[in-house]
Amino acid sequence: xxxxxxxxxxxxxxxxxxxxxxxxxxxxxxxxxxxxxxxxxxxxxxxxxxxxxxxxxxxxxxxxxxxxxxxxxxxxxxxxxxxxxxxxxxxxxxxxxxxxxxxxxxxxxxxxxxxxxxxxxxxxxxxxxxxxxxxxxxxxxxxxxxxxxxxxxxxxxxxxxxxxxxxxxxxxxxxxxxxxxxxxxxxxxxxxxxxxxxxxxxxxxxxxxxxxxxxxxxxxxxxxxxxxxxxxxxxxxxxxxxxxxxxxxxxxxxxxxxxxxxxxxxxxxxxxxxxxxxxxxxxxxxxxxxxxxxxxxxxxxxxxxxxxxxxxxxxxxxxxxxxxxxxxxxxxxxxxxxxxxxxxxxxxxxxxxxxxxxxxxxxxxxxxxxxxxxxxxxxxxxxxxxxxxxxxxxxxxxxxxxxxxxxxxxxxxxxxxxxxxxxxxxxxxxxxxxxxxxxxxxxxxxxxxxxxxxxxxxxxxxxxxxxxxxxxxxxxxxxxxxxxxxxxxxxxxxxxxxxxxxxxxxxxxxxxxxxxxxxxxxxxxxxxxxxxxxxxxxxxxxxxxxxxxxxxxxxxxxxxxxxxxxxxxxxxxxxxxxxxxxxxxxxxxxxxxxxxxxxxxxxxxxxxxxxxxxxxxxxxxxxxxxxxxxxxxxxxxxxxxxxxxxxxxxxxxxxxxxxxxxxxxxxxxxxxxxxxxxxxxxxxxxxxxxxxxxxxxxxxxxxxxxxxxxxxxxx
Amino acid sequence: xxxxxxxxxxxxxxxxxxxxxxxxxxxxxxxxxxxxxxxxxxxxxxxxxxxxxxxxxxxxxxxxxxxxxxxxxxxxxxxxxxxxxxxxxxxxxxxxxxxxxxxxxxxxxxxxxxxxxxxxxxxxxxxxxxxxxxxxxxxxxxxxxxxxxxxxxxxx
Numbered sequence: 001x002x003x004x005x006x007x008x009x010x011x012x013x014x015x016x017x018x019x020x021x022x023x024x025x026x027x028x029x030x031x032x033x034x035x036x037x038x039x040x041x042x043x044x045x046x047x048x049x050x051x052x053x054x055x056x057x058x059x060x061x062x063x064x065x066x067x068x069x070x071x072x073x074x075x076x077x078x079x080x081x082x083x084x085x086x087x088x089x090x091x092x093x094x095x096x097x098x099x100x101x102x103x104x105x106x107x108x109x110x111x112x113x114x115x116x117x118x119x120x121x122x123x124x125x126x127x128x129x130x131x132x133x134x135x136x137x138x139x140x141x142x143x144x145x146x147x148x149x150x151x152x153x154x155x156x157x158x159x160x161x162x163x164x165x166x167x168x169x170x171x172x173x174x175x176x177x178x179x180x181x182x183x184x185x186x187x188x189x190x191x192x193x194x195x196x197x198x199x200x201x202x203x204x205x206x207x208x209x210x211x212x213x214x215x216x217x218x219x220x221x222x223x224x225x226x227x228x229x230x231x232x233x234x235x236x237x238x239x240x241x242x243x244x245x246x247x248x249x250x251x252x253x254x255x256x257x258x259x260x261x262x263x264x265x266x267x268x269x270x271x272x273x274x275x276x277x278x279x280x281x282x283x284x285x286x287x288x289x290x291x292x293x294x295x296x297x298x299x300x301x302x303x304x305x306x307x308x309x310x311x312x313x314x315x316x317x318x319x320x321x322x323x324x325x326x327x328x329x330x331x332x333x334x335x336x337x338x339x340x341x342x343x344x345x346x347x348x349x350x351x352x353x354x355x356x357x358x359x360x361x362x363x364x365x366x367x368x369x370x371x372x373x374x375x376x377x378x379x380x381x382x383x384x385x386x387x388x389x390x391x392x393x394x395x396x397x398x399x400x401x402x403x404x405x406x407x408x409x410x411x412x413x414x415x416x417x418x419x420x421x422x423x424x425x426x427x428x429x430x431x432x433x434x435x436x437x438x439x440x441x442x443x444x445x446x447x448x449x450x451x452x453x454x455x456x457x458x459x460x461x462x463x464x465x466x467x468x469x470x471x472x473x474x475x476x477x478x479x480x481x482x483x484x485x486x487x488x489x490x491x492x493x494x495x496x497x498x499x500x501x502x503x504x505x506x507x508x509x510x511x512x513x514x515x516x517x518x519x520x521x522x523x524x525x526x527x528x529x530x531x532x533x534x535x536x537x538x539x540x541x542x543x544x545x546x547x548x549x550x551x552x553x554x555x556x557x558x559x560x561x562x563x564x565x566x567x568x569x570x571x572x573x574x575x576x577x578x579x580x581x582x583x584x585x586x587x588x589x590x591x592x593x594x595x596x597x598x599x600x601x602x603x604x605x606x607x608x609x610x611x612x613x614x615x616x617x618x619x620x621x622x623x624x625x626x627x628x629x630x631x632x633x634x635x636x637x638x639x640x641x642x643x644x645x646x647x648x649x650x651x652x653x654x655x656x657x658x659x660x661x662x663x664x665x666x667x668x669x670x671x672x673x674x675x676x677x678x679x680x681x682x683x684x685x686x687x688x689x690x691x692x693x694x695x696x697x698x699x700x701x702x703x704x705x706x707x708x709x710x711x712x713x714x715x
Numbered sequence: 716x717x718x719x720x721x722x723x724x725x726x727x728x729x730x731x732x733x734x735x736x737x738x739x740x741x742x743x744x745x746x747x748x749x750x751x752x753x754x755x756x757x758x759x760x761x762x763x764x765x766x767x768x769x770x771x772x773x774x775x776x777x778x779x780x781x782x783x784x785x786x787x788x789x790x791x792x793x794x795x796x797x798x799x800x801x802x803x804x805x806x807x808x809x810x811x812x813x814x815x816x817x818x819x820x821x822x823x824x825x826x827x828x829x830x831x832x833x834x835x836x837x838x839x840x841x842x843x844x845x846x847x848x849x850x851x852x853x854x855x856x857x858x859x860x861x862x863x864x865x866x867x868x869x870x871x
Contacts, residue, residue: 208801208805396848657843
């Protein structure tokens with residue numbers, strides 16, 4: 001059985017001009033090593049490129065930052081194009097909002113929000129099917145036969161008669177002149193040969209022999225290197241600088257001031273960095289010169305009481321129930337600190353200003369914004385700014401921001417040379433857009449059976465969307481309300497958000513507000529279970545009675561973790577449950593306490609994310625998210641004193657290491673539901689699962705992250 | 716003043732000043748960009764190479780310390796992914812973003828050079844200096860065991 005879809009012509013315009021053959025080949029060579037295509041490259045549509053000699057290149061419009069889109073996006077196209085996925089080349093899309101925009105995020109060409117598969121699920125299969133049909137039409141025209149007698153399989157169009165056999169490459173020139181079909185038939189998922197099957201990632205071979213090209217690895221003729229001194233207080237500006245000593249240092253080509261600081265440009269990176277240390281800069285530290293974490297947190301707590309709440313949803317009259325005489329009420333305040341993204345590849349970009357045009361090469365999560373912003377920053381039209389995306393040495397949301405791309409472009413314009421700007425780790429950690437700090441205030445009235453009858457939930461934090469997308473203060477920020485509505489059946493509820501700018505600049509961090517909201521919700525429901533002297537799994541299960549997907553993952557995780565039996569001596573377990581990015585997930589963490597701190601021994605995660613494209617990548621993303629979330633939950637906090645971020649490198653911002661990793665068991669539900677996102681959700685519930693295990697171990701409810709000895713002791 | 720050293724089996728003469736970290740000599744002067752810069756402080760292991768067979772952090776090793784010695788980088792494992800560690804890394808699909816993997820592989824290669832049957836404790840010891848922000852550790856461990864098995868001629 002096949003389903004027929006009507007395709008909007010406008011959304012799948014033929015775009016041979018969007019990706020020039022030259023740009024395409026350069027993209028290929030950056031990502032996978034030289035793919036020599038003899039003769040012309042044809043672009044039947046913007047997602048599929050076929051050369052005369054049958055090199056097939058599929059486009060990923062999403063940035064590869066570890067999550068596997070370099071493989072999963074082509075898998076979706078190849079499924080309908082009927083080509084051997086192991087033989088295709090992959091190229092990263094150039095900026096083109098119309099063609100490569102992300103509908104799930106409202107249109108921008110942005111990689112984030114665990115949206116890549118969900119956004120591409122249908123449109124990429126349609127793209128592959130269109131080209132398949134165009135190749136068949138081209139063959140039918142050539143052989144003068146009815147196209148219904150032909151089929152396109154395994155890179156060949158064939159018919160019943162002798163000689164009716166052609167490679168896609170042999171048909172590509174003609175196929176690219178065929179009108180794009182308005183309607184294409186898609187396979188029923190039961191017929192999938194590629195999607196849903198385990199496939200070794202297409203980028204893996206280049207990532208085990210040093211040939212994968214990241215931003216830091218870009219080479220250009222005449223390339224020079226820049227190191228940028230930025231204000232120690234974010235937002236500060238240069239008052240004056242003395243570069244006399246710097247200019248005497250070996251290899252220095254120039255010292256230039258840009259709005260964010262003073263850049264030293266030299267013939268090698270080491271020369272630039274060394275000369276930068278001789279630079280003397282006097283800063284106007286600006287409005288944040290006296291910012292400190294204690295005051296930021298006090299301000300956030302105060303705003304929770306005085307700020308204007310934006311109501312997400314009200315059901316019934318929770319206040320009446322909570323304020324009723326004799327009501328049994330539980331109240332709690334949960335606190336999350338600022339965090340750094342700290343991808344392992346420090347921020348960098350290569351820019352080449354050539355008077356009438358600007359070429360940009362590097363790692364970014366947001367191609368069209370980079371193109372538009374850089375054009376504005378250097379006084380060019382967007383069309384005069386080209387951008388090639390390399391592999392990203394981690395993203396986690398940091399590379400949604402484009403500050404470092406603008407800086408590279410400004411430096412290149414100033415020195416009129418191709419420039420690679422590379423931040424140090426210290427630059428990176430002290431000039432992040434940080435995960436905002438937050439305060440939750442939650443209250444619930446509990447009935448005689450121990451179940452909640454009413455609940456109020458307030459999240460007070462900083463709106464990232466206000467900064468990034470200009471969302472007005474009075475409008476609800478959907479990236480603050482993720483997982484705010486926990487799945488539990490409670491008769492009357494109110495959830496609201498207070499936006500408060502604590503002063504430090506903030507950005508989207510893996511799982512965004514899911515992390516904070518799930519910490520508060522899952523910690524709090526555990527408090528209610530404890531107050532009711534109920535088993536935490538059974539208590540939750542009774543409150544998700546109408547949600548079979550929640551019930552299922554909860555049972556799967558609990559059973560696998562041995563929840564029904566007592567843990568080994570000294571061990572304790574905690575559970576957490578959440579829906580995020582259309583993915584349903586339950587997690588059980590098993591810990592012991594050592595010297596006042598938790599040691600995590602085992603994590604069991606059960607996930608129902610609907611249909612999966614590459615199940616092995618799904619498992620890898622859950623493993624990844626658990627470890628990423630654990631570093632944050634156990635250890636990490638960015639603090640500010642006198643406006644300066646105090647953590648400068650991995651000695652003060654601890655990331656989990658191999659010897660600290662727990663056993664991780666991942667259970668994936670085979671499901672025919674629509675696909676959910678998987679790059680982020682597990683990040684958000686490992687924290688509460690561990691926090692709840694700490695309660696089971698110690699009787700202490702730790703409502704403030706990270707779960708350090710001090711925060712546990714003072715809980 | 717030129718410094719002479721051996722890199723991946725070839726004798727090379729480089730012009731960088733003796734205080735230049737070996738990392739930047741290898742990357743910028745010799746063009747071997749598989750070795751990565753992560754922290755500049757020997758905290759993350761992304762820059763791991765071998766100096767006379769010993770794993771070192773090239774971001775904190777001045778060129779002068781490598782003069783006359785033999786340096787091996789990720790590019791020396793094999794270009795065609797035929798080294799047992801590379802094969803195991805592919806079989807377990809270890810990398811995510813991939814940025815730390817050259818360092819992970821070079822630490823693993825040093826471990827297996829002296830120990831073809833590493834215990835979990837041996838792996839902890841050898842690999843705890845290499846940060847992977849993507850958290851590929853579970854697969855790194857499994858792949859080391861697979862590669863070790865191949866190297867000692869056993870079935871994985």
